[in-house]
Amino acid sequence: MTTAGPAAPGRTVRQWLEARGALGKDTVAAARGGELLDLLTRLPDGEGLEPVSASDPRALEVLRHTTAHVMADAVQRLFPGTKVTIGPSIADGFYYDFDRPDGAFVEEDLPRIEEEMRRIVAADLPLERVEVSRAEAEALFEKLGEPYKLEILRDLPPDVTITLYRHGEWVDLCRGPHVPSTGRIRAFKLTSTAGAYWRGDERNKMLSRIYGTAFFDEKALREHLARIEEAKKRDHRKLGRELDLFSVSEQIGGGLVLWHPKGAFVRRQIEDYWRAQHLAHGYDLLFSPHIGRAELWQRSGHLGFYKDNMYAPMEIEGNPYILKPMNCPFHIEIYRSRVRSYRELPLRWAELGSVYRFERSGQLHGLLRVRGFTQDDAHLFLRRDQLGAEILRLIDFSTAILRAFGFSDYKMVLATRPKESSGDPALWAEAERFLRQGLEETGCGFEVEEGGGAFYGPKIDIHVQDALGRSWQCSTIQADFIQPENFDLTYAAADGTLPRPVMLHRTLLGSMERFFGVLVEHLAGAFPVWLAPVQAAILTVSEKQAAYGREAGAICRARGLRVAVDDGPDKLGAKIREWRNQRVPYLAVIGDREAAERTVTPRSRTEGDLGAMPLATFVDRLAAEAAPPPLELRYP
RNA sequence: GCCCACGUAGCUCAGUCGGUAGAGCACCUCCUUGGUAAGGAGGAGGUCACCGGUUCGAUCCCGGUCGUGGGCUCCA
Numbered sequence: 001m002t003t004a005g006p007a008a009p010g011r012t013v014r015q016w017l018e019a020r021g022a023l024g025k026d027t028v029a030a031a032r033g034g035e036l037l038d039l040l041t042r043l044p045d046g047e048g049l050e051p052v053s054a055s056d057p058r059a060l061e062v063l064r065h066t067t068a069h070v071m072a073d074a075v076q077r078l079f080p081g082t083k084v085t086i087g088p089s090i091a092d093g094f095y096y097d098f099d100r101p102d103g104a105f106v107e108e109d110l111p112r113i114e115e116e117m118r119r120i121v122a123a124d125l126p127l128e129r130v131e132v133s134r135a136e137a138e139a140l141f142e143k144l145g146e147p148y149k150l151e152i153l154r155d156l157p158p159d160v161t162i163t164l165y166r167h168g169e170w171v172d173l174c175r176g177p178h179v180p181s182t183g184r185i186r187a188f189k190l191t192s193t194a195g196a197y198w199r200g201d202e203r204n205k206m207l208s209r210i211y212g213t214a215f216f217d218e219k220a221l222r223e224h225l226a227r228i229e230e231a232k233k234r235d236h237r238k239l240g241r242e243l244d245l246f247s248v249s250e251q252i253g254g255g256l257v258l259w260h261p262k263g264a265f266v267r268r269q270i271e272d273y274w275r276a277q278h279l280a281h282g283y284d285l286l287f288s289p290h291i292g293r294a295e296l297w298q299r300s301g302h303l304g305f306y307k308d309n310m311y312a313p314m315e316i317e318g319n320p321y322i323l324k325p326m327n328c329p330f331h332i333e334i335y336r337s338r339v340r341s342y343r344e345l346p347l348r349w350a351e352l353g354s355v356y357r358f359e360r361s362g363q364l365h366g367l368l369r370v371r372g373f374t375q376d377d378a379h380l381f382l383r384r385d386q387l388g389a390e391i392l393r394l395i396d397f398s399t400a401i402l403r404a405f406g407f408s409d410y411k412m413v414l415a416t417r418p419k420e421s422s423g424d425p426a427l428w429a430e431a432e433r434f435l436r437q438g439l440e441e442t443g444c445g446f447e448v449e450e451g452g453g454a455f456y457g458p459k460i461d462i463h464v465q466d467a468l469g470r471s472w473q474c475s476t477i478q479a480d481f482i483q484p485e486n487f488d489l490t491y492a493a494a495d496g497t498l499p500r501p502v503m504l505h506r507t508l509l510g511s512m513e514r515f516f517g518v519l520v521e522h523l524a525g526a527f528p529v530w531l532a533p534v535q536a537a538i539l540t541v542s543e544k545q546a547a548y549g550r551e552a553g554a555i556c557r558a559r560g561l562r563v564a565v566d567d568g569p570d571k572l573g574a575k576i577r578e579w580r581n582q583r584v585p586y587l588a589v590i591g592d593r594e595a596a597e598r599t600v601t602p603r604s605r606t607e608g609d610l611g612a613m614p615l616a617t618f619v620d621r622l623a624a625e626a627a628p629p630p631l632e633l634r635y636p
Numbered sequence: 637g638c639c640c641a642c643g644u645a646g647c648u649c650a651g652u653c654g655g656u657a658g659a660g661c662a663c664c665u666c667c668u669u670g671g672u673a674a675g676g677a678g679g680a681g682g683u684c685a686c687c688g689g690u691u692c693g694a695u696c697c698c699g700g701u702c703g704u705g706g707g708c709u710c711c712a
Contacts, residue, residue, distance in 0.1 A: 103639095309711075576672050576673055
């Protein structure tokens, strides 16, 4: 670096903290009003500064950012000519994107880079922060031959303070914050490589990304890597095969799911519960066809804004028909099939509707991203004065259903009016207000994505996290002020006028495919008794008890329970192992003693051996657990 | 679609510096009738993803296609 820059006024964060005696040995950064600052930043005053120690979760963000710098330094030492771009901290680690002239980095490069990084860490180089003028920064990156940094620099707003961070010889244009020195990085690992477009835009050059993670100690790193291993064991694609739940066949095509008997059974249980709850809470159920005339999609606007996700039309007697990517136009046509009265509203119409959407091959992923799927869709047609109450009920209903399946942690996002939008602004404001209120009442906390709504209305998305930490959108609740216009929907009001109804679109589970995939990972394949395809396996100690075993099985089945009887020649240990691996909730052992006394010795998946009990007692217990969970609603 | 990696038995994977293949599990048969996470023996099972090229000869080397995985943008 050539210039130290103009001396900024005030003292550094370190000095402010030191003066107050608040600087600990493990202080790696500071925070003020939700903003993270490093110890090098100069401030006119030390007001409200709190030290951030290595044990603070926020410190990891800082550490990982510094580790990204160390990695970029190592990469440029080992691979001269490689250009740096950006390298932020992310949820579980960090990445840095490079433009390497001799091609992308591969996994085999990682150990070498790690080794070089260890040298930089061992040297314990202090991080330096320098504020510079725009001209100085440009001159520097011009000299270093870093075109991407120059591009970032040019796009920075004019009033921003430009800072450089340096450790040893290596310098980067960076906002910070960073830990005080590279020696703070006690444990790190480079995890994978990937391609990534410059600025995430596929029209731009494909860069080479290296992912890594870092911690303040080895133990935390080991635990993190163990969590990733555990997540791999829960991968729904692996469990789907092992538990014989579903498959995707090359012969049939990517993203098209085959539901095997056990997976189909669980799906049907979910659907039956879903139907029962809808019928119990004011919904009517619909069916609609899989294809519809192109004009329908023209009118709905899908051919305009959703074309890229739709399959090409097929011709039927000279008319183009389209495989449906959404159910709404069909439900709207049902609404239009006759005159509607204000007395009928709200209409709540739900359908498990199968839709087909084009996804690019690289996007397909097990059950979580597919080309054909069944949405648990619903459309609500309301009078405007019903909007608020209905939104509150909908959020309540959605979260209650998710809780019934064991999901209590989800991320909720309220997406508000975008710049380009249609519809009455007062209606937008009203819908947003009720969406917000509904979210507040759940007490779960939510994010607001300003301007993130669709052009036709605001929405709430509920995301569930999978075992690998990826977030998947399941529920969505969307207000729609446009389709009623497009299709000229009306109802007869009390005063004889014909106002437009308001529409709400929503899915609770998202799609049966995605929800099932997320559920499998969430439960690690261990379905609760009410969902499990096999609720209990009756295991005979030897083939001598086969007759009693089969009789016990028949008694269970007569109570509506799903049981398997294993009276084969395997030893008991082998049977237990096999059925446990199938995640069967109860195993009931039958030997000579049980056969003589008409008992079983059950073993619960969670509690282990329960001791001998009369067969009837076991059946009662199982039957009680087989009941679907009650729905806990605030607005029943 | 793009970048990188991968594609060998139903599954998990060895292997062949170019001479058409192997293990464990699963499956089938037999022996064993065994009390809480794998009893024993035998058998069957492969166009080494597909199509071309190089070669006397390709599962292996080269090119293409398809598929899968990790990412990148959008989305249930």
